[in-house]
Amino acid sequence: MSLDERMRAAALLERERIARELHDSLAQVLGVAHLRLHALAARPSVRADEPAHREVLDLAELCHEAYADVREAILALRESTNPDRTLLEHLRAYVATFSRTSGVPTSLVVHTGAEPCLAPCAEIQVVRIIQEALTNVRKHSGASGATVTVRALPHQVECTVADDGVGFEPADALSGDGFGLTSMRERAEAAGGGLHVDSAPGRGTRVTVRVPGRGVAASAHPAEATA
Template identity: 30%
Template sequence: MQLKYKIVTLSVLPLIVSVLFICVLVFAQSRKLEEQQAKLVESSIMAAKQAELKNYLELALSLIAPLYQSGRDDEQARQQALNMLARASFGLDGYFFVYDSHGKSLMHPRQADLVGKELIGMKDKNGLPVIQALLKSAESGDGFQLYTWEKPSTGQVTEKLSYVVMLERWGWMLGTGIYIDDVEVATHKSRQEVASGVLTTVLAIASFALIAVLVVFSGGLMLNFTEQRLADRKLSALNQRIVHLQEEERSRVSRELHDGISQQLVSIKFQFELASLELESGRGRGLDNLRAGTARLGEAIGEIRRISHDLRPSLLDTLGLSPAIDQLVREFEQRTTIRTQYECGLDDAEVDKDVSVTLFRIIQEALTNIERHSEASAAIISLSISPRAITLRVEDNGVGFDPGLLDRSHGIGLRNIRERVDHHRGTFAISSSNGRTELQVEIPRA
């Protein structure tokens, strides 16, 4: 073999071997990265879904809290709670279910044929006794259980993650769940993205290697002995270029994967994920991050509840006017420390829905004015009914004001009250002096 061919062979063979080794290494690393990425995506999504389930169940518990915490154990109270939970739903396939401690279905809004049946021995397609597992999870305090169940929107049996709690006094297991078929889709998409990035990297390396081989081979044919050093320098530079290209491509793939994931995660999810990683590694900041994330989540939930209640309290629609006013008074007392007495002399069944909303808003506006302007230490709210009208009185022992200045006032609170009363063709009167202010509203009965 001539020297120039030996030079070409000695240059090309190591290059080919190194490229093949790089490709094998990239594929091996890609498999590892693919598994890590899939596990990270899956754990992140599952953590988010667990947090979401807890939020939904907390909302359900708050919905029936007035009934449960009232101490009532009669069948009417329980049936009322079941009706409230049956009407509550979220998303296309989100609902709540209730079983007793013996596995009997008490409420299932999407599969009414199961209600009243003893399902303690029912198993899913994997042989898991579903109701037994849910009861065990609820009693242990963990609450989360993974099993297969029929998805209402498709009718297909799908993986489902549920969260359940025990209502000990009633002997109920209350729970809800989320179908997690999208987790498999997300992990599959993550694997595809990694595989696509690796394939692009390998093709780029192979392309550059092929170009390099052609350049080396073509140059080697024209080389002579005096050009061997130049050829060696070119080959060295070419090898270094391949190494740089490999590192740059890996960096690009890494940035794309990282940025793509970061855009899909919100800050609260990221904080829980960070706390999980730090707890696994034994670092002390994991618990702090977990508490901070929990606190932020609690603040967000609290703010949402507050805004939702201000816009329209759920009790007004579910339980009626009196429980809604009672809750409003309790919250007002806790917030302002103003002793407030609520006297109710009417049955919610006797009050029209529109009138209930009007009365609730008037009381809400009146309490706001007491809090802001009256400097009172006590207030009284009374509702009474007669054959002719419904009467509302709100009284406080504050500093009072001049009612004659109302028409020249720029405030809109009392103006809103007057407009609401006029809408129902009612009467509105207010009297005030130092130490006593009384607002009286009469709304005619239909």
């Protein structure tokens, strides 16, 4: 086994260890805290005190949101620990699970006649960008649906995450970076590509990453569309 292969294997093992520890500790604590806070809020003495009741419910909602974030982090780590999966296999599995657990129906549409060919490091960055973009869909967009599209371009592979949510001003988001756009852009650049964000209030969001790679252009109809 080469040095690169050993380093990759060690990284995958470490990700699996972190995912397991997050599940066994933080995720379980947040889940229990959410349930106990709701039980506390249901007590007559707490319900009689409106400010206290509202505060307990707000804390319960914070625990629920943090629990969802941790669950997505665990999923992202575990989806990246299988070295035998191709890019499309990673995306099929992640999109299916995200659609089921987030409450946002999400589809994968593939416009390429063959598995995209990316460098291993670029493939990891692309998957993480898509995962981060979908996290934003769940947390910020209020969308009723989202689509992940993979397309073959000359000498490039393009992946887009689009939603029909509330949208935002990209310049404002970058200044506060509550959407992780800086991190996504750095990941795209690390893969030798670039990131483009198209959004405005009231018209949804499209996050597009293009990285060097090879794919076979499909016909005018999608090669694949899965919910």
